[in-house]
Amino acid sequence: MAAVxxxxxxxSATVAACGSGAAPGSGQxxxxxxxxxxxxxxxxxxxxxxxxxAELPGGQAVLAYPAPxxxxxxxxxxxxxxxxxxxxQVLVYLNATPRQGDETxxxxxxxxxxxxxxxxxxxxxxxxVSQPLRFAGGNGRCVIDDYRTKEHHNHYREIAxxxxxxxxxxxxxxxxxxxxxxxxxxxxxxxxxxxxxG
Numbered sequence: 351m352a353a354v355x356x357x358x359x360x361x362s363a364t365v366a367a368c369g370s371g372a373a374p375g376s377g378q379x380x381x382x383x384x385x386x387x388x389x390x391x392x393x394x395x396x397x398x399x400x401x402x403x404a405e406l407p408g409g410q411a412v413l414a415y416p417a418p419x420x421x422x423x424x425x426x427x428x429x430x431x432x433x434x435x436x437x438x439q440v441l442v443y444l445n446a447t448p449r450q451g452d453e454t455x456x457x458x459x460x461x462x463x464x465x466x467x468x469x470x471x472x473x474x475x476x477x478x479v480s481q482p483l484r485f486a487g488g489n490g491r492c493v494i495d496d497y498r499t500k501e502h503h504n505h506y507r508e509i510a511x512x513x514x515x516x517x518x519x520x521x522x523x524x525x526x527x528x529x530x531x532x533x534x535x536x537x538x539x540x541x542x543x544x545x546x547x548g
Contacts, residue, residue, distance in 0.1 A: 388478030388494060394486050397544035404429040406448055411487070411513070411520045412546040413446040416537070439504075442526055442534050444541055449519040455482060458512040459493040470500035477507070487548035488515035496528055507531045509538055515548035 397403070397414035404413045407427055415431040419442060424430035433442040453461040459479045466474045478494040490513035498505050508525035522545050524538040 389480040389483065389492065391539045392480070392483055392492075392543055394484060395543050396486075397540075401544070402431070404431060404446075406446055406520060409548075410448055410515075410518070411446050411522075411548060413444055413522070413541075414544045414546075415444055415541060419444070439527070440525075441530055442537065443523070444538075445521075445523045446545070447521045449521070453512055455489065455491045455512065455514055458491045461512075462493050462510045463495060466495070466497050471497040472500065472503070473498045473505075480511075483511075485511075485513050486544075486546045488513045488519070490514065490522075490547070492542070505529070509542050511542060511545075513545070513547040517548060520547060 398416070401414045401416045402419075404415070404421060405411070406413075406429055413429050413431065419431045419433045422430040422432045422443075424445060425447070428445060428447040430443070430445045432440055432444065435441055451461075459476065463474055463476055474495060474497040476493060476495045480492040483490045483492060490511050492509055492511035494507070494509050496505065496507040505528040506525050507528045508523055510524075511522045513520055513522065522542060524542050526534040526538060
């Protein structure tokens with residue numbers, strides 16, 4: 351099935367959220383050495399007890415997020431949580447989507463960038479690519495990229511991951527405006543590390 355864009359509707363800024371997940375691909379799970387490829391912060395860990403949890407249908411994965419983030423509208427079968435400014439700008443965006451395509455751990459970095467461009471995002475740039483990562487429940491690979499949204503030309507940065515499990519896989523996206531990245535990067539990194547893939 352073709353990749354589906356997960357867009358936050360009715361807000362002044364739209365974040366290109368999810369590429370489709372994938373059928374099993376190659377790669378073995380292993381945490382990278384600290385600092386490797388910009389992902390030295392990644393360590394799979396349970397979320398704080400105070401965080402909220404949102405499950406994909408059938409318990410395929412669990413997205414954890416803290417207050418004051420709240421659930422947001424998302425495509426059927428996906429879960430989204432975010433934080434918006436009083437003027438409606440998306441400040442923090444977390445989205446999990448079940449697999450829908452044929453990307454693999456090996457091709458995920460290129461697949462994600464191509465997906466953003468196919469959906470009309472511009473000035474797409476890859477900032478970092480991870481080695482294979484071991485998530486709770488599965489093996490994954492992530493990319494950090496930035497781009498401008500097609501409708502409002504807002505500049506966003508994201509951590510986008512494909513996580514493969516024994517039963518399929520899912521895509522996780524954690525994004526924030528590029529100008530706010532320094533403020534929210536720690537929260538996004540913790541949410542990615544706390545993702546339970548199966």
